[in-house]
Amino acid sequence: MKNYEIAVIAGDGIGKEVVPASLKVLEAVAEIHGGLNFKYKEFPWSSEYYVEHGKMMPDDGLDILQNFDAIFLGAIGNPDLVPDHVSLWGLLIKIRREFEQQINIRPAKYFKGLRSPLVNPNDFDLIVVRENSEGEYSEVGGKIHKGEEEIAIQNAVFTRKGTERAMRYAFELAKKRRGHLSSATKSNGIVHSMPFWDSVFNEVKKDYPEVKTASYHIDALSAFFVTRPQEFDVIVASNLFGDILTDISGAIMGSIGIAPAANINLNGKYPSMFEPVHGSAPDIFGKGIANPIGQIWTAKMMLDHFGEQELGQKLLETVEEVTKDGIKTGDIGGSFTTVEVADEICNRLKKLASV
Amino acid sequence: MKNYEIAVIAGDGIGKEVVPASLKVLEAVAEIHGGLNFKYKEFPWSSEYYVEHGKMMPDDGLDILQNFDAIFLGAIGNPDLVPDHVSLWGLLIKIRREFEQQINIRPAKYFKGLRSPLVNPNDFDLIVVRENSEGEYSEVGGKIHKGEEEIAIQNAVFTRKGTERAMRYAFELAKKRRGHLSSATKSNGIVHSMPFWDSVFNEVKKDYPEVKTASYHIDALSAFFVTRPQEFDVIVASNLFGDILTDISGAIMGSIGIAPAANINLNGKYPSMFEPVHGSAPDIFGKGIANPIGQIWTAKMMLDHFGEQELGQKLLETVEEVTKDGIKTGDIGGSFTTVEVADEICNRLKKLASV
Ligand SMILES: CC(C)[C@H](C(=O)O)[C@@H](O)C(=O)O
Numbered sequence: 001m002k003n004y005e006i007a008v009i010a011g012d013g014i015g016k017e018v019v020p021a022s023l024k025v026l027e028a029v030a031e032i033h034g035g036l037n038f039k040y041k042e043f044p045w046s047s048e049y050y051v052e053h054g055k056m057m058p059d060d061g062l063d064i065l066q067n068f069d070a071i072f073l074g075a076i077g078n079p080d081l082v083p084d085h086v087s088l089w090g091l092l093i094k095i096r097r098e099f100e101q102q103i104n105i106r107p108a109k110y111f112k113g114l115r116s117p118l119v120n121p122n123d124f125d126l127i128v129v130r131e132n133s134e135g136e137y138s139e140v141g142g143k144i145h146k147g148e149e150e151i152a153i154q155n156a157v158f159t160r161k162g163t164e165r166a167m168r169y170a171f172e173l174a175k176k177r178r179g180h181l182s183s184a185t186k187s188n189g190i191v192h193s194m195p196f197w198d199s200v201f202n203e204v205k206k207d208y209p210e211v212k213t214a215s216y217h218i219d220a221l222s223a224f225f226v227t228r229p230q231e232f233d234v235i236v237a238s239n240l241f242g243d244i245l246t247d248i249s250g251a252i253m254g255s256i257g258i259a260p261a262a263n264i265n266l267n268g269k270y271p272s273m274f275e276p277v278h279g280s281a282p283d284i285f286g287k288g289i290a291n292p293i294g295q296i297w298t299a300k301m302m303l304d305h306f307g308e309q310e311l312g313q314k315l316l317e318t319v320e321e322v323t324k325d326g327i328k329t330g331d332i333g334g335s336f337t338t339v340e341v342a343d344e345i346c347n348r349l350k351k352l353a354s355v
Numbered sequence: 356m357k358n359y360e361i362a363v364i365a366g367d368g369i370g371k372e373v374v375p376a377s378l379k380v381l382e383a384v385a386e387i388h389g390g391l392n393f394k395y396k397e398f399p400w401s402s403e404y405y406v407e408h409g410k411m412m413p414d415d416g417l418d419i420l421q422n423f424d425a426i427f428l429g430a431i432g433n434p435d436l437v438p439d440h441v442s443l444w445g446l447l448i449k450i451r452r453e454f455e456q457q458i459n460i461r462p463a464k465y466f467k468g469l470r471s472p473l474v475n476p477n478d479f480d481l482i483v484v485r486e487n488s489e490g491e492y493s494e495v496g497g498k499i500h501k502g503e504e505e506i507a508i509q510n511a512v513f514t515r516k517g518t519e520r521a522m523r524y525a526f527e528l529a530k531k532r533r534g535h536l537s538s539a540t541k542s543n544g545i546v547h548s549m550p551f552w553d554s555v556f557n558e559v560k561k562d563y564p565e566v567k568t569a570s571y572h573i574d575a576l577s578a579f580f581v582t583r584p585q586e587f588d589v590i591v592a593s594n595l596f597g598d599i600l601t602d603i604s605g606a607i608m609g610s611i612g613i614a615p616a617a618n619i620n621l622n623g624k625y626p627s628m629f630e631p632v633h634g635s636a637p638d639i640f641g642k643g644i645a646n647p648i649g650q651i652w653t654a655k656m657m658l659d660h661f662g663e664q665e666l667g668q669k670l671l672e673t674v675e676e677v678t679k680d681g682i683k684t685g686d687i688g689g690s691f692t693t694v695e696v697a698d699e700i701c702n703r704l705k706k707l708a709s710v
Pocket residue numbers: 188189219431432443598631632634
């Protein structure tokens with residue numbers, strides 16, 4: 001029996017709907033496998049928790065999480081209760097940083113049964129490797145003066161190690177895929193960090209002569225994700241640029257509610273965290289209509305991480321079939337609830353198990 | 356007779372094709388009007404100029420430009436000759452900064468005769484007001500250490516004045532349009548500049564109770580430009596976010612080769628500059644296939660700026676008709692050359708003149 005202990009943080013908004021739905025699916029997956037055993041521990045850490053306790057998680061929250069094999073997270077953020085920068089930096093980004101989850105992997109592909117907003121989605125299949133530990137997301141900076149004279153300064157910090165690590169990961173991934181890596185830059189407008197980014201890219205690429213490379217400014221690249229996504233294989237991007245690109249790649253799949261992500265700790269010192277691209281969507285919370293596929297595909301990435309790629313593949317295929325058969329939520333043109341979609345996926349997985 | 360002296364900088368790549376084509380169109384416009392007289396002076400400042408002179412423009416370049424009523428610019432950038440950050444900061448961004456062109460206005464709309472990559476472009480009609488003088492585009496920052504330990508720090512600088520100026524401009528514009536203003540933020544990830552941006556927005560909006568407002572994180576907003584562009588009216592964004600959004604809004608029109616822009620000096624001390632959203636596209640330069648519409652629509656924005664809104668409107672309508680009739684370049688599904696498209700627009704304008 002392979003045992004995995006999973007810390008579950010449903011978080012805010014639709015996180016509280018899609019996470020339980022996805023846990024059911026994980027159970028169905030375990031059933032197929034036979035030799036897999038997931039133990040979940042749920043933590044109520046969220047914006048509501050903040051309102052009660054004045055913090056997003058207890059002081060020993062990280063110590064507690066440290067002992068798990070993975071963290072399965074829904075979504076964080078409820079600006080009516082807590083300003084976003086407080087809730088996110090008190091939980092989601094805190095875990096990414098403190099647990100050295102240096103890379104955020106975000107695949108997107110033409111998904112069977114989904115209505116892409118693009119006339120010609122052309123079977124695209126790409127993965128964004130997002131630098132996840134530094135860059136534009138930094139607590140370095142501050143304000144000076146008041147009123148009319150007020151100035152805010154925000155520092156983006158790019159280290160050689162952080163930049164190179166993300167790039168090497170992306171090159172390795174490209175080697176295993178179609179052998180093409182694109183770099184997202186903006187060195188024409190952002191003249192310190194981005195020329196540095198380019199120079200590291202140009203150096204690292206010498207070690208991967210078998211990988212074809214290209215660099216695009218983020219503005220053009222964002223547009224290309226709309227006009228010709230099929231041309232991209234692996235894309236390496238800074239923290240902010242990766243964030244933007246993956247909401248677009250979610251959108252062109254048909255809904256950002258589909259898009260999965262994995263925050264990977266590469267040095268093995270801490271657990272990795274699995275959290276979809278979408279947010280907590282307070283506007284649709286409570287209606288039972290949130291799309292669970294982003295969270296379920298995220299569970300698939302967790303399976304991959306545990307070494308269960310074959311099972312992960314089966315899960316994803318099942319999700320695609322169910323979607324193709326029209327059992328889907330409203331955001332992607334269906335009329336089923338979160339729970340109905342998850343249940344149908346479970347049923348089909350169980351049928352697979354009994355074959 | 357109204358006389359306007361226009362400094363013309365075709366710049367690099369396709370700038371050298373679309374600018375002359377657009378000047379012909381401007382001449383046809385002057386003919387319709389009868390009382391308009393444009394005098395052009397062309398400057399060869401470009402990456403090629405750099406190769407010859409070691410700078411993008413002569414030392415007294417700005418003094419020369421200062422005396423013109425407007426600057427009409429094609430595109431700058433040829434990374435094979437000059438690194439982008441050198442060419443751009445030596446010319447395009449230098450002019451934006453030194454001539455205090457604090458706002459960059461970039462409209463996008465569903466355009467007759469264009470094939471949007473979106474299944475459902477839904478008659479969208481939006482304008483991005485981009486802060487054009489500061490923010491993420493800054494020369495503040497640098498590097499420290501070498502090799503493995505190298506660190507690059509990039510400062511984004513947001514002043515109260517710059518931020519508020521862009522926002523007030525956007526609110527005024529929204530008042531004259533459909534009364535809706537969206538703000539592009541990322542205060543959940545970027546914790547100094549963006550919460551500052553939000554707080555200025557929340558304060559300024561008190562002065563415009565008649566304008567409906569909303570704030571979106573840039574990642575979500577980028578996705579919404581793809582999934583529901585018709586919901587947006589005016590959007591106010593920082594320098595970088597405005598740059599990204601307007602490449603996307605160009606893409607959803609059908610081609611970034613369509614998208615126009617105006618760099619506006621608001622205090623009347625310096626000329627404004629009219630320059631399309633697209634770049635120099637070295638890959639297609641010299642083939643005569645570049646889409647001139649972005650540059651021509653940009654000329655329309657210059658006409659608006661000169662107070663000739665009616666004429667500007669006529670020009671845009673003519674461009675749309677020509678496009679609808681299929682006289683268009685390859686990027687938007689036609690088979691006509693840059694010059695053929697411009698000539699057809701001229702012919703139709705001249706017919707209008709003779710009525
Ligand atoms: C060329 C580049 C510096 C420029 C910018 O980012 O401002 C361009 O993309 C634009 O949008 O005008």
